[in-house]
Amino acid sequence: MSTVATPAAGPLALIAGAGRLPGEVAAELTRRGEDLVVLPLTGIADDDFSAFRSSSIDLFDPLNALAALRRAGARGVVMAGAVHRPGIRLLLQGWQAVLHGEEIRKIIQGGDDNVMRGVVDYLEANGFPVIGLREAAPQLMARQGLLCGVAPEQAAADVACGFDVLQRLGPADIGQALVVAALRVLAVEAAEGTDAMIRRVQILRRRGLIGRLQRAGRPPLPERRGGVLVKGAKPSQDFRVDLPVIGPRTVRLAAAAGLSGIAIEAGAVLVVDREATLAAAQRAGLFILGVER
């Protein structure tokens, strides 16, 4: 693959996957006066982009996608929205037609994150720089301060403790999220993902095991309800490939685990399906707090 010169001007192309996020990104980029062309993925994108200049592309046909980018004269690409696993398998099949075996192997080796990395590399090698959402639409990232709810008094200390531990874990390339209650770390996310980690706290609580961590002279651990999900970006975070997010499901899981709220790194974590997420948090009585690190 040769590197091709990209027009310095020209629109930004938004490749739109599933969910509400691509529509939110398109609206935000337009609001900002960005010259935009939306390329919804056929059979994957959920939102209606008829209000935008748009042209569907087939994720399973990379040459078609490149052609659409060239036709649009795109100066860069933003990708937003989910591509679920069946899609990823089909995608690889489609790509086998245009990529050599060795490149396909490099892309598929390692699963989803690497597929995304492979897509990014392919687009960039063909002259279309990929811009992470954090850079392309910083206004969509969580802002500092309370996004909803009221944080109880204990929460401030737990949030500070959580970000402190994430900081320590950063050099180890883990530590995107953890749960803290009464200054005790109940769970740390490594390879299992944020959702699985929150479910673990739910199980600990259901089994009445939270109190086992109680130390003499320390604030009492909340057996039934309390604790904060703390989520941020890792120092090595590649926002083009892996964007830290929370959404309605995060809120539902946090509520089921009896947490009192969620603290996210301002400017680095995105609240997907924002309205539904905040509404779910309000219903569950959870606060959501953006924290500048």
Place this chain on the structure above:
Amino acid sequence: MSTVATPAAGPLALIAGAGRLPGEVAAELTRRGEDLVVLPLTGIADDDFSAFRSSSIDLFDPLNALAALRRAGARGVVMAGAVHRPGIRLLLQGWQAVLHGEEIRKIIQGGDDNVMRGVVDYLEANGFPVIGLREAAPQLMARQGLLCGVAPEQAAADVACGFDVLQRLGPADIGQALVVAALRVLAVEAAEGTDAMIRRVQILRRRGLIGRLQRAGRPPLPERRGGVLVKGAKPSQDFRVDLPVIGPRTVRLAAAAGLSGIAIEAGAVLVVDREATLAAAQRAGLFILGVER
């Protein structure tokens, strides 16, 4: 409760719970020429202590236990072996007869660890210092070097990486154990315990999710088999109440998770049921390595 003078001389009393550990401790203390009296817990201790000076005590009758310690003229107490949950509930009932409500509340608040801490405080307040196994029988703790098996080349780097991350986590009062493969931390233990953490790696592997963590230019993550359980003591570890151990079950879980071995902090982690543990590791082809920190 008043503090009572304890004889500076006198035997060491070993309160023996369930499992093979109390027998191993008794043998080791005797081998070292220690003046020993064994107090097996009625209905709980598994081993036969007829070869030692011994007198059964009733865990559910603290005054009886104190009387036995006084009769023996014990200068201190070592506790070894498990006391399972039903035992703990009965224990609290028995103790309500001798302790005031407030003290009982302090003891039960928080569950098992606190029960143990309550027992330790009670014995010490009555003049019997409790000595942790690490101090009483350091020879039983893992020694430095290979205890069994052969560590593959990658393991040394993974072990170093694992202890490095445990070190970072120490100040947060977590980080007793984690799993590392190809320099990536797959799981970190917080409140769920070592066993549950290892099971998580088994599930990640069964679902084929390990490779998702692959980074370009990093050693390839072992999809099927590989990775090391790393376990040590926390800086705050109270060895009288909470002794870091591995045993046959740890080995079985590690093998089921496809790990290649286990690295434990020399001098700080105890291999319970040592023969069975090493035999299980040999059978499963796992190495066990003691590491000086």
